[in-house]
Amino acid sequence: MIVVHHLNNSRSQRVLWLLEELAIPYEIKFYARDAKTMLAPPSLREVHPLGKSPVITDADLTLAESGAIVEYLIERYSAGQLAPVAGTEEAVRYRYWMHYAEGSAMPPLLMQLVFDQIEKARMPFFAKPVARAISANVKKAFIGPSIRSNLDFMEAELAKGPWFVGDAFSGADIQLSFPLEAAAARGGLDTIWPRLTDFLKRIHARPAYQRALEKGGPFTILG
Numbered sequence: 001m002i003v004v005h006h007l008n009n010s011r012s013q014r015v016l017w018l019l020e021e022l023a024i025p026y027e028i029k030f031y032a033r034d035a036k037t038m039l040a041p042p043s044l045r046e047v048h049p050l051g052k053s054p055v056i057t058d059a060d061l062t063l064a065e066s067g068a069i070v071e072y073l074i075e076r077y078s079a080g081q082l083a084p085v086a087g088t089e090e091a092v093r094y095r096y097w098m099h100y101a102e103g104s105a106m107p108p109l110l111m112q113l114v115f116d117q118i119e120k121a122r123m124p125f126f127a128k129p130v131a132r133a134i135s136a137n138v139k140k141a142f143i144g145p146s147i148r149s150n151l152d153f154m155e156a157e158l159a160k161g162p163w164f165v166g167d168a169f170s171g172a173d174i175q176l177s178f179p180l181e182a183a184a185a186r187g188g189l190d191t192i193w194p195r196l197t198d199f200l201k202r203i204h205a206r207p208a209y210q211r212a213l214e215k216g217g218p219f220t221i222l223g
Helices: 012-022 042-046 066-077 089-120 128-160 171-186 194-204 207-216
Strands: 002-007 026-031 055-058 061-064
Touching (some): 002 012, 012 207, 061 066, 066 089, 089 128, 089 171, 128 171
Parallel strands (some): 002 026
Antiparallel strands (some): 055 061
C-alpha cells in the first residue's frame, strides 16, 4: 500500500491529486507545520533524513521529491495514462516540463516568499528601513522580472494546446500546478495571463483534484 506522508499546505497535495487521477488505493499520514515557524515537524525526519514533504513509502521504497514521485507513480501504476509514449516528441516535451516546474518556475517564487518574510520579520527599528529597501530593490530588479518572464513563457506555450503537452492532460500539468498556484498566491498571476488563469480554473474543477482536497484537507499556498 502506498503511504503519502502529507504535510499541510505543501507540494504533497499534488501527489494526492495524482493518486486520485490514477484511482489507486493509498493511505495518508498527516503532519502539521509548526504554527510559528511554518516548518515541518521533526517526525518527518523519521521517514526521510531531510524531513520534508512530499515523501511516499511503497513497500520497501521511500521516495522524496515531488517530481521523482510523480514520475515513479506514473511509470509504475498508470498503465499508459498521463505520460506520452517514450521516444516521441511529446515525451521530450513532457520531461522538459517535469523538470522546469521546480528547476526554473519555482526558485523566483520561493525567493519572493523569503524576501516577503524579511520585510515582515521583527528587527530593531533602525534596521527595518534598510532591510525593506534591500528587499524591495531585489524584488524589483530580479525577482519580479523573473516571475513575469516565466509566466509569459508558460502563457505562450499554452497557445499550442490546452495542456502543457498539447491536447492530453498529463503528469506535467500536475507537476506545474504548484508553481502556478504559488504564482497566483504571491507572484502576481492574474487575468493578464488568461491561458494560465484558465488552466488553474480547469485543474481546480477536475473531480480528482476535488477528491484530493477532501482527503488531504484545506490547501493554501504559504505567503
